[in-house]
Amino acid sequence: MFSLISLTIIITLFINAICILHEDRFLARIGWTSKRSGYNTEPTIKSKIIDLISATRTLLRIPLIAINSVVIIYLLILG
């Protein structure tokens, strides 16, 4: 049931889900853009989540292409 391979596939799917969220079309509607209204005294949880999403998107887009291809080929071969 729980194997390391299924864990990596689950993690890959989650990261895919985060990277898919388009900034202008979707997040702007909810108001989750990374607007910087000066420097807050303490970053709130919401601003941290927003920063995390945009950082994940920027950083992991290209490795995600490679990881997705590997996973697709793996799943094709082994069913």
Place this chain on the structure above:
Amino acid sequence: MGGNQFNQQQNHEQKPFQNFLGNNFLNDPTAQLGLQLGQKAFESGAEMVNQNLNRWLNPANVKKYFDVSNSFVFKKIGLVLFPFRHKSWARIERRNDQNGKIDYSSPRDDINSPDLYIPVMSCVTYIILFAITMTADGNFNPEILGGTALKVLSLLIGEVLLMKLICYLMSISADVAFLDLIAYSGYKFIGVIVVSILKKTTSKFLTYLVYAYVSIALGFFLLRSLKYFVLTDQSLSANTQRKNKIHFLFFIALMEIVISWFLIV
């Protein structure tokens, strides 16, 4: 003429042999280049692996967690199962002579310090217990040992990742070591083993009772131990962030209890 052909054939056959025997192998410049390239690639690969390994699993750091004594192990297990009478939960801060940084003392001197010996041993005991239970039920195959090990490992990794994520989101100081989190996640196996053994030998009611008690004890233990990581004393007590952090502590305890329910064999 026939002799010449015969000689040529012999020469042809001898050449590949000579190549493999290494005498004329290294004289070939392209082969030498290929060999050097292979060596360089291997070395850089080994260096990268070494670097990463040293970053995540620093051997000097890991050794510190296994520096335990017998009395520490007994006292710690007693503490996990009965944490209600313990008075001081703070970790002792210690010498900073080697790096110039403030370090925590090793488990040998400090009962509150998390160690990795007990979690590793209890994980292995749990896996063996699982295998024994499967054997007693009559369906054992050697695969389940590896399968259970993978299940435990992936649960651990998932928990630690989740805790690290929430720590980042709540601006809790980011120097909570990975190994500390792994250690605290591993303490629940003690309770799981106790309850599993009871489940096989005594009645259902007693098992539930002991499970409830062990969960409360584990939650208390985790709350007291992790308080010093999560809550810093600088914030006021009415701050929403501080309330969030207290919620986070309760969430950790609850998550451990739920996971230990699923782990009971």
